[in-house]
Structure formats: structure tokens, C-alpha cells
Amino acid sequence: MTDDHGQRPSSRQLAGKISARLTHLIATLYPDERTRPGYARLAKEIREATGGGLSSTYLWELTTGRKHNVTVEQLGVLADYFGVPPEYFFNEEVALRVNAQLQLATALRDAKVRTLALRAEGLSGETLDALLAMVDQARKLHRLPAVEEPAPKDTTADRGPLP
Amino acid sequence: MTDDHGQRPSSRQLAGKISARLTHLIATLYPDERTRPGYARLAKEIREATGGGLSSTYLWELTTGRKHNVTVEQLGVLADYFGVPPEYFFNEEVALRVNAQLQLATALRDAKVRTLALRAEGLSGETLDALLAMVDQARKLHRLPAVEEPAPKDTTADRGPLP
């Protein structure tokens, strides 16, 4: 036979992607670098929240890219804690979609931001543009990084990552 | 902080499910037990088809349940060869959906056609319509007869492994 069997190069290479994904997840969950817990605290929290084991050292090795070929068990623990589907770690598409939701969910954790969003409902495009410009200016004043536009078309609302 | 963090109980337990999944995949891919290649041949084929490494011994250990905590790399190789999304191995829902498709695809003996069907999983109706049109056009080019809808929809035909 010697059939080449499709030979599509996708799907398999995540190769260190995990570090980037983890970094992003942590940064999204804890946007404030000052308040952000360290690897020790985080690992402890993960252990308590999910019941699965995960050492702080290994968490550090993963996020810094020193280890990358994680087993499904640890991957499950990670995905479980961060509230993302396991596919998040090897499916680019899913990752993008979840990232957008994560960003939104994080923003909405702030009660005032939530209120602001609710109030903004129904405003005209021009007014929203003006508000956006103001917000951007405010971010600059606060020395916050600029946000990239998340995926605009999101009709199917699947499982929400964060409460 | 003090957040209880959702505590969703899903997602993490696959725990030996891999053996069942692999058994089912192999049984579906090679329904005839007489013709079915052994672990050695299968592993060799996987190696050639995906480029990733996988020993026959380990394949046996996985399918027989002796090892279960596979790493993402090997999981990717497996998923790549069998043409299923990696989620197949830890998402019950996806597994059921894919299993149904696998069963249907068993009728098609061509490995590439089977892979195509699996890959099409999850696409929108419009996209599928477009693909169908393209396939029909290709069939005309190859002077193949048009196919009429053969199979009645078997929606609840998602029995597990072989009876």
C-alpha cells in the first residue's frame, strides 16, 4: 500500500505553544502584575480548586518553556482550573475564540466596567467611537497596554470560561 | 481574591478511556479481524503516515490499558493518524459525535475519503453545501456517476464498540 494517508501537517505541533498559552492565561486571569500571585500560590490554588496535583516548579517550567510535552493528566488539570477546554492548548482556532471570551470575561469582572457596558448599550456609533477614543486616551494615561480587537463574529455562544 | 473559581467537575477524567477509544478506533478502521494488521504493522504505518514516532509496544500498552497518561505529543500523533480531533480522547461529547461519523464512514473503504468526512465535522451547513457542490463537480470531471442519497439518517446509531 504505501499510502501517504493525507499527510496534513496540522494538529500535531504545539511544541512550546503551551508556554505562550499559559502566560496568556495567567496574564488574563490576573491582569495586574502587582497583585498577581506567584507560581507557588498559583499552583497551590490550582491544587485546591481542581483536586489534581501540580507542583509550583513544574508550573514555572511550563510557563517559561523549559518543559513542553505535558501529559494529558496535567493538561486536564490546567484546562480545568483556567476554565478552558483542553483543546485550547493545541487548537489555534479554539484558542483564538476562547481568548476573546477570556478578555471579555476578565473585563466584565469589574462591576463598574460591567455597568459601563450596560450603559453604553443603545448609543450611536459615533458616540461609541468618541467613547472608545476617550478610553484609549485614558489607558495611555494609566500606562496600560493597548488592547487588540477580539474576534468580531461570534454568533455561537459556547461554554463561558469564567463565571 | 478568595474566589471559589467555578469548580466545574468536568473535563479532567479520561483515566484509561484512551484504551477504549483506541480499541474502538482500530476496530472501526479495520472491521475485519482477520485482515486487521497487528500492532507492529499499525505502528509502522502510523510512523510513516504522520512522521511522528510511536512504538508498537507502546501502542499495545495504550490500547490494552497498561499505560494511560499519554503525553500531548503522542496524542497528537494518534489523533493525526486516525483523523480525529485531539479532543476526541477527552471530550465525551465529541467522542460520541465522531464515533457516529466513524461508523458511517466505515462503509467508505478509502482512507482518504474517511478522513475527509471526519475533517468536515463541525463545518456549517453552507460550507458543507459548497463542498458538496465542489465534490459533484469533481465527480463530473472524473466521469463518475452521480450518487443519490443512499443512507437514511441514522441519528441514534451511536452504539459503542462492536456488538
Add this chain to the structure above:
DNA sequence: TCGGGTCGTACACTTCAGCGGACAACCACG
């Protein structure tokens, strides 16, 4: 100034994923 805490980093260590190589049993073909 001194502890007590947490931070990131770095070793040495244990465990097990994953592989190589062997075994007996089976099925061909001579």
C-alpha cells in the same frame, strides 16, 4: 534594623511514559 512572607530560579531526586528486544504461538509456502 530585624524578622516573616513571597517572589523567581535552580538544583537533585523520583516516577513513569515510551522504546528496544525478546519470547512463544500461529500461519503460510517450500
Add this chain to the structure above:
DNA sequence: CGTGGTTGTCCGCTGAAGTGTACGACCCGA
């Protein structure tokens, strides 16, 4: 009857996954 190939099964090893413990650096309250 060999002889050669492939089958499932198994043992033992290597190397990487994953952990424990510790170190210096920093921050904060006393």
C-alpha cells in the same frame, strides 16, 4: 517437516515528565 514471517505479550532499560527542597532577592510591618 522446516523456515520465514507476523501475531500478541512481556521484561527491562533510558530519558523525560513531574516533584521536593532550597537558595538569594525583594517587599512589608514592627
